Amino acid sequence: MNLLFVDDETHLRDLMERELSDLGHAVTLAANGDEALRSMDAKAFDVVILDLRMPGLDGMGVFRRIRSRGEDPEVLVLTGHATTESAIEALRLGAWDYLTKPCRLDELKVVLERIEAFHTLKQENRTLKRDRARYQRQPILLGESAPLRAVREQITKVAQGDAPILLQGETGTGKELAARAIHEQSTRRDRAFVVLDCGQISDSLLESELYGHEQGAFTGAVHAREGIFEAAHRGTLFLDEIADLPVHLQSKLLRAVETGEVRRLGSTTLRKVDVRIVCATRGNLAEAVSCGRFREDFYYRLQGVEILLPPLRDRPEDVPLLIQEFLRRYPSPRLKNLDVDPSVVACLAAWNWPGNVRELENVVQRIVLLADRTPVQLHDLAQFGVLESGGSASPRGRSLADMERAHILRILRETHGSKSQAAEFLGISLKTLYNKLTSYGLSAPD
Ligand SMILES: Nc1ncnc2c1ncn2[C@@H]1O[C@H](COP(=O)(O)OP(=O)(O)OP(=O)(O)O)[C@@H](O)[C@H]1O
Ligand SMILES: [Mg+2]
CATH class of the missing domain: 1.10.8.60 (Helicase, Ruva Protein; domain 3)
Incomplete structure (x- = not known):
């Protein structure tokens, strides 16, 4: 560990430098509080071993400074003048231990070993938590069958670009999971993934939902509100059940997708948005086109990359x-x-x-x-x-x-x-x- 030994007694500093180095630690010495703070500016320590009585800035002063700087070395107090008050204060500040001089080396050794074990645990815990968070965030389409592997490969390949993607597949085949996987594997992963279920929303609301509105744009528009295009700026917009989108909104949506610009209802200004569109449909979109329920130009626009989720x-x-x-x-x-x-x-x-x-x-x-x-x-x-x-x-x-x-x-x-x-x-x-x-x-x- 990186240790900082702070004490005004020269012979004790020399002794500790030798002994603690022999235990395998990297030891830095400081003869007073100000020196200690300067050392800590230059380097991060795992443990600070702190004398209390020193000329100038005393040990407790250094301790308070350490806490107010939000650093987290463990602090070991080592004093020749133990008092109840300073012991209480040290505990309050979160000292690992309060040792009195003369200090037995084997005692100090045990304390340092304990701190080291605790540090290892803390480090492991941090790594585990990070891995778990990443794993839980990672949407994974499980399956080792050839068709599913092919889908996973396709997802990895298309995730990088900005082309719109159309996911087709029966209900429950993992279209939303695939959309999230695309987002997580893209450079947009730290931005929003916004879902709009086109089948779940009323005609009149959809437009303000998509583009937002200014205050007073229509009855009930009490506050200005950003639309989901704006919310998905630099992220991914997932349009679920795209086949259910009313035809008159398809042309508006197409324009927004093509120009990358949206206008809030009741506003005259166009806002630039950078949104990656991923759509999903249970039905066959080509069929909806031939029945005239889906605009052909919109279909071609979305069809750029088509991924078919195979039924189970x-x-x-x-x-x-x-x-x-x-x-x-x-x-x-x-x-x-x-x-x-x-x-x-x-x-x-x-x-x-x-x-x-x-x-x-x-x-x-x-x-x-x-x-x-x-x-x-x-x-x-x-x-x-x-x-x-x-x-x-x-x-x-x-x-x-x-x-x-x-x-x-x-x-x-x-x-x-x-x-x-x-x-x-x-x-x-x-x-x-x-x-x-x-x-x-x-x-x-x-
Ligand atoms: N390959 C897979 N591996 C693990 N879980 C999966 C897989 N495919 C689907 N699932 C799970 O099945 C459920 C349904 O998936 P999802 O919501 O993505 O389907 P969908 O295609 O969007 O369905 P719908 O068309 O009904 O909306 C989810 O809980 C999802 O996690
Ligand atoms: Mg779905």
């Missing part, structure tokens, strides 16, 4: 990894290290996931919430009501017999277990139903 059913090999990630992210409060049986993973990987990764995330959350043993088994899933709501999905890769069984059980659930009603729904005799249930290993009361 096209990359079942990503499912196990995502399950593990979500199990890690949502730990069960009741079961330590909750896990799922490989058969559950296989079943989830075979599902067709109309809601994509968001749906998988919800399913895992549900499993975590309802599980009362680990690992979770395949037949627990049915009890949790997982993979059945939605209904629209038909699992891939299952045999016809499996499908039939699932269908019959679903109908039975709908009829609250009434087998005669179920048989009628299914268009089979009650006897056939019983036979089928027996072949599934389900006895009548089940």
